[in-house]
Amino acid sequence: MLNQLGAEMFNLCATQLENSIEAFHTLDKDLAEKVVHMEYRVNAFDLKIDRDCEQFLALHKPVASDLRFVLALRKINFDLERIGDCASGISKYTLELNMLPEKDLIKSLRLDEMFSYTLSMLEDIKEAYTDEDSQQAHKVFKKEQVLNEINNNSISLICKMVRKKVELIDQFLLLFTVIKKLEKVGDLATNIAQEIIFYRDAEVLKHQKEKSWV
Template sequence: MISLDQHREGLNQTGLEMLHLCTKQLENSREAFFNHDNDLAEEVLHTENRVNALDLKIDRDCERFIALHNPVASDLRFVLALRKINFDLERIGDHAFGISKYIIEVNTPIDDRLMEKMRVKEMFDATLSMLEDITDAYNEVDTKVARKVFKKDKTLNEINMQSFGVISEEVKKDPNLIDQLMLLFSVIKKLERIGDLITNIAEEIIFYREAEVLKHQKKKKVRRSND
């Protein structure tokens, strides 16, 4: 029978494979979006099958790890964290799929001025930078690197919030821009959600390494400060 350490290392490598695959999906969806490349967008849609297959494999392998080894302490935290990380990565893949689907189905050319004003490139770059950080954090089990994504996520939230004002301003100037603006807004919403999913992954890495649960802590701090 496979040893616990061998099984754990195999799981770890499969998780890293999922990270790389979902990052590549987002990179390709970004390039397809800015270059209006239907062929590359189709590749992202096709590769979604690999993402889904790997998602199912990791989920099954985690269940088998628990059943065979009855893990405790850090081993248990590892497998619990990996299951949640895998779920979040699959959702990131879904959002990359959705962005690519817009390119194929909507087929709306976007004015470069609008993309710059709504800071879409900046948002893609920040999201991919967060994925790079989280890959390093996962690979090295480095909670300091994992925490870097929290600050970058604030940039995504800021761009998302500012987009409402930009849309209102631009539509008043020219109502014919509404289709382009709504497409950009849809992409921004997906990137903002990807940022949230990446912060979830960071929290799971911290949970695994430090046995510290970060979920809901920010909300509790806000409530205490308001009391």
């Protein structure tokens, strides 16, 4: 039962992120509104999973892999809810747009790459969770490095762009905010991958530098 609830939470948050990205790309404000309004469902799932985990711990006193699963699921659920928040945040910014940002800006800031990588990372961890495959979870670490690189370069790029086209400063600031949201999704996906590895392999990666990251 808990496993199935976790899978549903993965699907819900993945759909939220996909829809928020599509709404941004197409300036589909109806879809953006849908993402924002669906946040209540994400929050409801978050509360249910948390309560059910607490109840399972209290009634069944699990040990070994069962205990690791419940502990991991609580943290995974928390991070998925925050991914849902990021998706909602991107959609709220989409609702503020009067026109699509210039394509050259999106290309220069590698925003489409960030969209692709975040969706790919979410698919990796969803598959890792569903298939109980820690090797699949490991795939996200190198992808997070790409997101960090794009994010780190975005500040200097935006500063240069503002000097050239100060009239587009509102677009620059909005795009920078979206970049930060996507970078956060990457961080959260990495956290989830670490929890899946903890559950499956009894290996704690937090505060450690994984060899496969470099």
